[in-house]
Amino acid sequence: MSIVTVQLGQCGNQIGYEVFNAICNDFHSTHGLCSKKENESYQEACKERFFSEEKTGVPVARAVLVDMEPKVISRTLSIAARSGHWRYDHQSHFCQKQGSGNNWANGYSVHGPRYRDVIMNLVQKEAEKCDRLSGFFTVMSMAGGTGSGMGAFVTQCLRDAFPTSFILNQVIWPYGTGEVIVQNYNSVLTLSHLYQSADALLVHENDAIHKICAQLMNIKKISFRDVNQVIAHQLGSVFQPTYSSEGASQYSRSPLGDLMESLVPHPEFKMLGLRNIPQMSENSLTYSTFTWPGLIKHLRQMLIANAKMEEGIDWQVRPPLPGHPVPPKASPNKALHFNTSIANLVVLRGKDVQSVDLGGFRDPALYTSWLNPQEAFKIWKTPRAFNKYEKSASLVSNSQFLLKLMDNIVGKAWNMFASKAYVHQYTKFGIEEEDFLDCFTTLEQVLSSYASL
């Protein structure tokens, strides 16, 4: 089954390109470390999922590119085509001239409705190219105007037009210290709206990825391209083909469905975080070896201590011991030490995946009490190695990962809202103060729910 990606705004389009590029590179990888037959199955599944066949033989990404100004899309289309290995369908894009001016209201209330039909037509066309549609990825940042505002609107349209398909929003969390001054408003508006229409939100934080680039990848002058490539690698490591159940003989046909089923048991809890290990520069890769026990141990602790990468993990944090009273949960403003999960998914790729012991992830102490630990934890795996990593493990988690982050953003937005700064820029386009209040209420609700796990 196939996934159609909708790339929204500058960020969405820049990242979307890197994702397809990473997937295509992995497709062509000669370091699969598995049998030829296995590799062929993998490639077959990958192609069906992300690309459609063209007469020319060059795979065409299943994607729709949307932006309110033309520079990024035109660049994205041309660099993809230049690669020779894959390209976009040059009809599958829509852009305008003026941009959204970092104004969520402009994206949502003006551009959205105005261009709804054209965009949904393009999406419909892509959907029709699929033999079977698994669902949609949207890629967007929360900080700007198009990705965030128009992205929220488009997500709603997708939900209306495809009520039975899955929708996973890749949401890019901006750097804490401004890229955009009104980013907190835009983020609050985006998150609250997406919560109504998306099945889940998979969050990538610029700050965290930046640190990975600096400390793990050793990149000196980090560019947005570097950041985007790390995000692309992380996404690829989850969504490239895998076997999603023990003893399965075929690659999973429905990755989005499987994901939602495992990780989103309740519509109040849709925030997903992503961790990937190991992560390093290509140079270091050739000199490093890893053991599964080591990787899994680190990944587990990253989950428990809410670490963003495999360095600097706080090993002191422990889950509460059975029989001992659970310590009272601190309110969201105080530092949370132990990260409680609702559900987790671990994806393993590469050598000896069959022998990996994941018992540590089945520990009931990691989870809330609603789900049976057997249900709360799922594994996907494939012996086919990903992107030159002999062994790689990823974790997609529905837990308190994002609680502090979200709380921060809501706090800052609220602080600004109290002074009414910039509000006139939004009311100009039809988003009133009451709308803001509704969004704040929705998010405080979500925060409360996550805090009480």
Add this chain to the structure above:
Amino acid sequence: MVPSTPSLADGRACVSLTRTAPGTRGAGLSEAWFGVGGASPSPVGGGGAAAGARAPLVTAPGAATMTQSVVVQVGQCGNQIGCRFWDLALREHAAVNKKGIYDEALSSFFRNVDTRNGGGDADIHKGKIFSLKARALLIDMEEGVVNEILQGPLRDVFDSKQLITDVSGSGNNWAVGHKLYGYQYREHIVEKLRRTAEHCDCLQCFFVIHSMGGGTGSGLGTFVLNVLEDEFPEVYRFVTSVYPSGEDDVITSPYNSVLAMKELNEHADCVLPIENESLFSIVSKIHQMTSSGKLGSTVKQNSLLTSSAGSIKTEQEKPFDAMNNIVANLLLNLTSSARFEGSLNMDLNEISMNLVPFPRLHYLVSSLTPLYTLADVNVPSRRLDQMFSDAFSKDHQLIQADPKHSLYLACALLVRGNVQVSDLRRNIERLKPSLHFVSWNQEGWKTGLCSVPPVGHSHSLLALANNTCVKPTFTELRDRFMKLYKKKAHLHHYLRVDGMEQSCFSEAISSLSDLIEEYNQLDATKSAPGTYPSRLKIAM
């Protein structure tokens, strides 16, 4: 926004051009622009929007799809600065555009017109550059400056339909500029603006350039601002205003400035105030650095913020040219991200969105760095960091102000050239502790990265600050105004103009006082500890 009536030329009619006579263009522009032969790409259908319809244009890549801006230069000062702007804009595009193809970046400020026999005035949207025409309106009530422009090397860049001139000037009298000439020329102005807008596929912004202290720039300039708001309410209005200094030799400049301020308060989206003293200091500083033995020989001439080197202008620079070049560079840098690509674009509508937290607080203090680049190309990051530091020093501001010791409401950094996001972040982290931001906008930074550097530089930075340091400019203006007004000095010159009343004065000073008061209130919060409002409580 006025819908465009597109006219597509058949690119295949683009035969070899005859070279234009040397001397009408100047050294410095790429020969390729006037070269002969070569196939031009055939146009792909794209500009078919019906007049009035807001239907989306699903455009093929390559068709002109970017937004356009129009410059309205009013008065002597406005036109002198404007002239420098067009000259340096051509220089900038020539440096980037080697093939002489009329591209989207050029289309933001220039039309491409076939001026050969029978070519008419139709816009050519693609293919080779024929003749570039500035998207501009030149307005002056005296003929001197505009005539000079039309006889100078830039004459082909403007066409006569873009001018509005008169002979007698405004006598340094805002009322004459605004009420008399405004009334007289309103229809002309509207008609020419409409025509300029019609040539734009998607008009995003008007840039008004004028001075505050005189009569035409100040009076007629702000009248035009009103017209722009009435006729084109959706299009942004960025105003570059040169404020008079204390020793200005025009006695009535405080009156003119305060009367103009009211208009700026009410009708501009963003104002970039400029003070001659600051420009002069920068010019002196550059002069000092480049003529002192040490650095003189290694400075790249065309990199000087004040220089016209490499542009069309070949005659000797006039004294104000260096100062005006600085302002021209300001506008070029401001619009760079809208014209050229980068990893984090910052369009003009984003500037207004992020830097104007309350409608009337739209005065942005600007600074440009570096002032020059040494020929030695090796740029360690230490020098890059110096560029960031300099942007916040009071010596680099274009008005007499010290943002570091006042309160920031918001700050934008537009970086050009070979600079990555990590450089940007490192410097923001480094500089943040020494800057004061208002409590509700502690991380009030807006950033942009444009890949194309300005001519002669490998990188540059434009900082725009919405900062209370602009207040002294306004309070001094008010004080100078009151000195005259209390004695009723020269008032009669104003009041005898039809439509002008005493209330114009009292309203204007009141408007200025209110603005100053808003800044005062913000300043008061600087020392008070921030009290954070309590969050919404959710009942579980």
